[in-house]
Amino acid sequence: MSELTLAVPSKGRLEELTRDWFAQNGLTIFRPGGPRSYLGALDGHPEVTVRFFPAGEIARELIRGTIDLGVTGTDLIHETAETGPQSVDFAKPLGFGAADVVVAVPSSWIDVTHMHDLADVASDFRSRHGRWLRVATKYITITRQHFARAGIAEYRIVESLGATEAAPASGVADIIVDITSTGSTLTANALRILEDGVMLKSQANLIVSRTANWTPDRQAQRDRLLAKLNASIKL
Amino acid sequence: MPADPYFDLAGEEFGRRLMLTTATTGQEYCLRPEYTLPIVTDYISNGVGQPAAFAYFGPIFRQRQDGPAEFEQAGLELLAQPDGDVALDQVLTFARAALDLYAVSVPNIRLGGVGLFETLLVQLDMPDPWRPRIRHRFGHTEALERLLVRLAAAPNLERTPQPGYDALLTEITEQMVDAGISLSQGRTPDEIAARYLEQQALDAEHVPAATLALLRDYLAISGPALQALTRIEQLAHQHGLDLATPLRALRRHLNELGNSSEVSFDASFSPRLDYYTGVVFEVLGRGGQALVSGGQYDRLLERLGATAPIAASGCAIWVDRLEAECAP
Structure with a gap:
């Protein structure tokens, strides 16, 4: 029997909100083994296997096509692979997990308010300081794409997997690209978002893989499920 | 590596x-993603000064959207040659010979003038600090366009009175200390205050509309090389600009290339790397992809550790694309 795999976040607030959202749409997600288990089911849909994954892995597996549907953030799809957005369909924004991927500079950089200021500062940074402007971020793909579009070429990325907002104070980097929902962490760290520094508006989405093996049977199952969730994809 | x-x-x-x-x-x-860097690094470490010529052919590795990540590239590097223009002619001859070898009979050769643009920019009527900002965006059409739009709109912006340098310096230093940011390891308070004031002054010091119009006219010039260069000569004459030296160099290379009907000149064409100088070129295939790309890059050796600028020119040949181009 053909089957659909739906991956949902395995822990924390995202897991709760995802299960709430499905419940509001009349579909209960069961997790019979409790929070330690990684396998679940969807009430009334025996053809659907639910898997509990970390959000980052959901993005990766959707892009690869090893899972069919999943709930994860827009940012992770854009970050995981350059071809990420082409490899999936965003079937429905879920209205939670909203956050922006932004460029933030030290508040003391009063001369830098826009990306074009950053382009100017980056262009002679090397001759002034003997090194390139350093950008701390875990969003390497998104940063490269957006900086290229802004005409900023002279910088180096310093990969930062946690507490990115501390990078300018610790001297690891000059500026940061990070995700923020309220901006309060940035403000607390004396960082300021550039006026045109929002690179990506992200939120939790129900996402359909385009690279999965969509046989006619599985397509029919998928479309029935999406219809129930008031979601749709462009084919 | x-x-x-x-x-x-x-x-x-x-x-x-x-x-x-x-x-x-x-x-x-x-x-190894290309050959120029290892060749030039090795040349510098052996003591610069002597003219040198290198040719290469071998596999390189790059992630690309289409085609395998491993493919062959060939090329030429002419370093510290006594006459940079003769060297570039040799590079062009080499590129032509490679095209002949693969029977690419009607190549689409595109020339760009980095030196020409730099010569033009120096002579344009505008506040000096705008020149590097414009130069920096040369070759990135969208970024340059955004700057030109901003410059055109600048005279209409409202301005508030600004604090003086000392007040700014104090304010910035306080902010940096509060945030725990080093005052010396990155941008300094002095640098920020100076650029802030320069920025304010710049916003007030407009680039004349006539200069912006001239820049736009210049950047839009693109077409058969002889016509394009004639058009630039007219523009220079009309505005009293002296572009004779870089134009002469371009004409000379055009002659060297022989059949000039295959050669176009695009005034806005430049690689986005700031070590390119003089003349740059690429040969495009039927699908618009580069078969050969190269030019003069006199600032490259300095960037890699040489103590003075050293003439350099060369080109890289995309062998797999040439093979595809001549396939029936």
């Missing part, structure tokens, strides 16, 4: 094409 020099020279945009791996020591390595 170590990946760091490539990031240092060409930045993240090139870096994302590298095939990376990490050694057990944590050091990052890449599969």
Whole structure:
């Protein structure tokens, strides 16, 4: 029997909100083994296997096509692979997990308010300081794409997997690209978002893989499920 | 080979094409993505000064959307040649010979004038600090366009009175100390205050509308090389600009290329790397992809550690694309 795999976040607030959202749409997600288990089911849909994954892995597996549907953030799809957005369909924004991927500079950089200021500062940074402007971020793909579009070429990325907002104070980097929902962490760290520094508006989405093996049977199952969730994809 | 020099020279945009791996020591390595950097680095470490010529042919590795990550590239590097223009002619001859070898009979050759643009920019009527900002965006059509739009709109912006340098310096220093940011390891309070004031002054010091119009006219020039160069001569004459030297160099290379009907000149064409100088070129295939690309890059050796600018020119040939081009 053909089957659909739906991956949902395995822990924390995202897991709760995802299960709430499905419940509001009349579909209960069961997790019979409790929070330690990684396998679940969807009430009334025996053809659907639910898997509990970390959000980052959901993005990766959707892009690869090893899972069919999943709930994860827009940012992770854009970050995981350059071809990420082409490899999936965003079937429905879920209205939670909203956050922006932004460029933030030290508040003391009063001369830098826009990306074009950053382009100017980056262009002679090397001759002034003997090194390139350093950008701390875990969003390497998104940063490269957006900086290229802004005409900023002279910088180096310093990969930062946690507490990115501390990078300018610790001297690891000059500026940061990070995700923020309220901006309060940035403000607390004396960082300021550039006026045109929002690179990506992200939120939790129900996402359909385009690279999965969509046989006619599985397509029919998928479309029935999406219809129930008031979601749709462009084919 | 170590990946760091490539990031240092060409930045993240090139870096994302590298095939990376990490050694057990944590050091990052890449599969060789091109030949110019290793050749030039080796040349510098052996003591610069003597004219040298290198040719290469072998596999390189890059991530690309289409085609395998391993493919062959060939090319030429002419370093510290006594006459940079003669050297470029040799590069062009070499490129032509490679095209003949693959029977690419009607090549589409595109020339760009980095030196020409720099000569023009120096002579334009505008506040000096705008020149490097414009130069920096040359070759990135969208970024340059955004700057020109901003410059055109600048006279209509409202302005508030600004604090003086000392007040700014105090304010910035306080902010940096509060935030725990080093006053010396990155941008300094002095640098920020100076650029802030320069920015304010710049916003008040407009680039004349006539200059912006001239820049736009110039950048829009694109077409058969002889006509394009004639058009630039007219523009120079009309505005009293002296572009004779770079134009002469371009005409000379055009002659060397022989059949000039295949050669176009695009005034806005430039690689996005700031070590290019003089004349740049590329040969495009039927699908618009580069078969050969090259030019003069007199600032490259300095960037890689040489103590003075050294004439350099060369080109890289995309062998797999040439093979595809001549396939029936």
